[in-house]
Amino acid sequence: MPLTEAYRRHLAALLAGAGGVLCFAPFDLFWLAPLPWLAFFLLLRRTAGPRQAALSGFLFGFGFFLAGVSWVYVSLSVFGGMPWWLAGPATLIFCASLALYPAAAGWAFRRWQPAAFWRQVLWFAVLVAGTDWLRGWLFTGFPWLALGYSQAPPSPLAGFAPLLGVYGLSLSVALIAASLARWRSGLLLLAAFAAVGFGLRQVTWTTPVGEPVSIALIQGNIPQDMKFRPEAFFRTLTLYRDLIAAHPAQLTLLPETALPTFVDRLPAEYLDELKTLAARHGGDLIAGTLTGDVEGAYFNSAVSLGASPLQVYSKQHLVPFGEFIPPGFAWFMAQANIPMSSFSAGPARQTPLAVAGSAVAINICYEDVFGEEIIRALPAAGILANLSNTAWFGHSLAQPQHLQIARLRAVETGRPMLRATNTGMTAIIAADGSLSGVLEPFTSGVLEGEVRAHQGATPYSRWGNLGALALIVLLALVARPRRRD
Template sequence: MVRIVVLAALAGGVSVFAFAPFEYFLLGQVSLALLTRLLRGVRGARAGFLIGWAWGFASFVGGVSWLYVALNRYGGMPVPLAGLAIALFCAYLALFPAVAAALFVHFRRGAALRQAALFAGLWTLGEALRGWLFTGFPWLAIGYSQTPPSPLASFAPVLGVYGVGMLLALVASLVALTAWMKVGPSATGWAVIVVVGVAGHQLGKVSWTVPAGEPVVVALIQTNIEQGLKWRPERLADWLQTNARLAREHAADLVVLPETTLPLLADRLPAGYLDELARDARAGGGDLVLGVFLRDAQGGIYNAALSVGASPSQTYAKRHLVPFGEYSPPLFGWFYDLVDIPMSDQTRGAPDQAPMKLGGQRVAVNVCYEDLFGRELIRSLPEASLMLNISNLAWYGDSFAQPQHLQIARMRALETGRPMLRSTNTGMTAVVRPDGSVSGVLPPFTQGALRVPVQGYEGLTPYARWGDRAALLLALVAVGAGVVGARRRQPVDAPKMASGQAAQQQFPCKRD
């Protein structure tokens, strides 16, 4: 059993290379095919749980270890505690693939297609639960690894990231069960794989949304302000001057500065500072959107975007806050005795905020981590013609966080059929087309602006209409069929045998 657990961890580590910055998307299929193969070789839900947990722990340690940078380098948490915190967090995340694997081992019965559908459905429900429970952490959902040129990317406008992940899991497990393990007749399994491939090719030809209005010239500014210096009071004047200079030098129809680019409350800015930014934006014939903290009459503090310039001033307040970074979950106040995180007691914005009307377009703003939640972004549709994300990933240093976040933005563009604009502090500042391709990106950890014309779009993709409901319904049907089939059929993993020798031959992994 030890050997199998080690192999499961290696398979989980392989999955990291399916995501950005590597983007070897076929390794997502390879990783889940290996996991299916290992699960088919054991009996009992307990063994399945351990194998799934090992896969998940290795995948998350390799994929989100950049969280350590925020806790230790910028949060001031001691090395042993930061390492322990990351290990515990990854151990928690690994519970979701562990439970899916345990249930698969318990209920697997019948032909390869039935078993593959059961695996895919359980996997999808596990990822969806991880993306919802305790406000959710959907980072590294396996569907994100299938951005273009993966042929599964064309399913994103229909089924979203969870649906893409379900198809990946289905194909991977079918390959493992039909080609590798010869579980029942292989013709049906291969036919399903071919159908998925053909359907993906045909869906790739469909344009779900159409251009709307005249293109606007956008200037997405990357300020590249070191996180360790950003909050020092003696440097505040420098940062205010840097932001004003960059906005003035890169005039456009829409100029965007990143999340919390002004590291203080708006009501504490020097007198006339916002008026100066507004005059410069109007002089260039456009509008400026910038990240800043706002305070309401009750004292609530919001991580917000504020527009000034030719159009009336408008605001957006972040509604999906990050636990432990932007607010303290109940009973976790002690956490802030171990770290130093500025502005860590924030207030959620309203759930339904109208897009900003800027430059003849309707711009739906989301702040940093919010673009991980496709079901929340589609609330702004069909009104919005452009999607805009402002982020500050300087917290995570030079790590996988920047390219992984850009890959997530590419999935959001596919799901919504809208361009996704990204203005970040240290990277990756980019423009993503509605087909998920990147039309322009700035090198990370450089200061400058990405100035490009962008066309707005209108219309609704199927995902924008249904959200995650379609993928979750399919997953529930697949799991239900697998469970019902398991109850009706005699377990194939425990057939009646005439002798203990025959049973030993049937279960070569029994000694483990």
């Protein structure tokens, strides 16, 4: 039977959303980003009213998130032990809940749509960037695959990141996308943004300071289903000790929960050996492990060992369901087998670790998707370091997507970012977001190199998302309908 116009529109929204994932890592077709969102804009303009626009937005978002982040199924089913008949619907519900944000954007677009074309362009961009920001804040936030991340280096638009951050990039891409509905003026706007962005990429916001520090980033590649098993415990400790011993450096990083128990339960002689190995060149080691306090709370932490005094960073932005159980969902978590799923959050502001002659701001796994939280350690910190374990998501898009996010954090802050991961992607990211080195994922190895701390501040590191939000509000005021429209 021939498809009706409504069904064709719904199918187009679903496919356009799914195609949007190609703009992100590992596909990296950053230049493609305006096209799926142009399709979204055109679909919204053709809808009969706010309800239809909301449905188009929902289908666009559902296709986008189902293609882009359905790797949560792997963590729930394959490694979390949840039966497929529960993990599958849970994944669909998760993607559908994320699709509510573009659905809200679609509804608001038609509800208050201006008549003038260029006000429509501004209004669309405001709603896309605004709902990206809202998704990164509401219910502890899930900013993964915010549109602006598609413009991480090598995109010329990455030049706007030190000014306006990821949501400023979301706004820029959405503006370009909607303007292409009139292709001549749209191409002119695209060329202008690309030229200005390229020029901004030449600006040096921060400068290196001090001598280069030799680094060793350890990738253990411990299978997730073996990580917390007692029979694998000593093999894990031995693997990390041997890799550290064979690759001396001034700063050595181990992944999140690399030492898979409470640090005070590790053999004292083992900790002494790690400290001795780390201090061979007056250096230090930072390892992911677990810590606890006298009140029974426990933390996902990073501890330093070596020439410098013992220091601890505890993860402060926890992952819902993975690291804490939201109220009312204990029944859901009872169907999974996720160890250590009731962590306590560390303090919101923690002093950078003074190691290897530098101030290193630690963030653990998912924390580096929150740019405003990363900048809390600036300008004191000269180096950013992320310890991650994305083995929970298997061979999926999660690892390259996470690396892309980290690259944008480096550009926003003007700081090098070091990533030590269990299964990938372990990398050295320069302060301009370029990759100085990356290990093959799902291999056991060590990435060696050098890094220099950076000093100074980008506008984003001073003001966070306030710049992008102020611009969003300003454009919303300009876009609002006028009587003559």
